[in-house]
Amino acid sequence: MAHVLLIEDDDLIRCALTRALERLGHRVVGAGSGTEGLTEALKGGIDIIVLDLGLPDIDGIQVLKMLRASLSIPVVIATARDEETQTVTALHLGADDYVIKPFSVEHLDARMTAVLRRTQPDPLRPPLRVGDLMVDLNAHTASLGSRLLELRPKEFALLAYLVERSGRMISKAELRAEVWHNAFGVTDKTVDVHLSWLRRRLGESAVNPRYLHTVRGVGVKLQAPSAA
Template sequence: MARVLLVEDDDAIRTSLTKALTAAGHVVTAVAGGADGVAGVARERPEVVLLDLGLPDLDGRDVLAMVRAVSDVPVIVATARDDDASVVKLLDAGADDYVIKPYSSAQIDARIRAVLRRLGTDQQDVTVDVGPLKIDPRSREVTLDGHPVELTRKEFDLLLALSRRPGAVVSKRELLAEVWGLPWGGGDRTVDVHLSWLRRKLGETAAAPRLLHSVRGVGVKLAVLEA
């Protein structure tokens, strides 16, 4: 199972969830505030963070940003808002998954296992070579023309998803489901923004693409070039 850092200010929820996740086999460290949560990420080295957004000392979104500044640990956020715009903003800010309040401990356990399963699958893959582009899912390192490319977690996941189908057009719906865990439409802007950031780091633009080619109304493809 997993080392879990639970950041939740409600005493009853924190206690019951800690007991339930421990019974499910997880090792849980629980804290009540955002500042303790950020410190806990550095100190405990958790495999998953469960983050409530309604904290007394810091806004949960600020805590998420602080965690993302120091770690790529998967973060599952708990929120009371279930509209698409709010969820997409959370995922864009670096959350790996989310649950809507009220939730059950069984839901949380399932989300933890799903996040770890996705990461475990990536880490078992061999290096992907697409012409001058090399992607190592185990070390999460990318090189282009022999030079390292620094990517965020989502940028890396997006590039890896495209690299698994080189030369094929992948729809934005497919990318939303595979990279962001959103099996519905309505988040195309999320894909567009991350593609823009990814293109910039790969040294290209939408107007002058080298590797990432958009097909209007269909999706995007990773071009196969000579190494």
């Protein structure tokens, strides 16, 4: 089970979630503010962070930015904020998932387990190659030829999903489900924006594609230029 850092300012919610997660076998460290949460995260040894956005000292979005500036620990946002802009902003900044209060501890546990399963390295898993494009899931890096690609976390997750399924047409509904895990507020437009960013990283465009080929109303397929 996981070592969880729970950053939640409401004492009753934090205590109840801590007890419930511990009953499921997790070890939980609680923090009642953004500053306290950042201090605990920097100590190390944390497997996953559950982060509330409505914190008393530092807004949770700012805490997420600071976490992502120095740490790669998976982060699940758990908050009462259900505005689409908040969800999209958090996902753009590197949140791995987003759950809206109220939720059951079983639901949170399932989302945490899914995040950990896809973010923990597998030492036996070789890098993925499609043409000159290489994605190393263990090192969390991607390169095109000799050029290292600078990708945001969700861009990397999207690229990795498509590379693993190279040559197959993937629908936006599948991408929403498998890459964004049907997070609240994620739409086809969200997917389109990330695909556009990814194309720019790869040095191509929708008009002149090399690796990413979109069929309107069907989906997107990643394949080597020679296979196009």
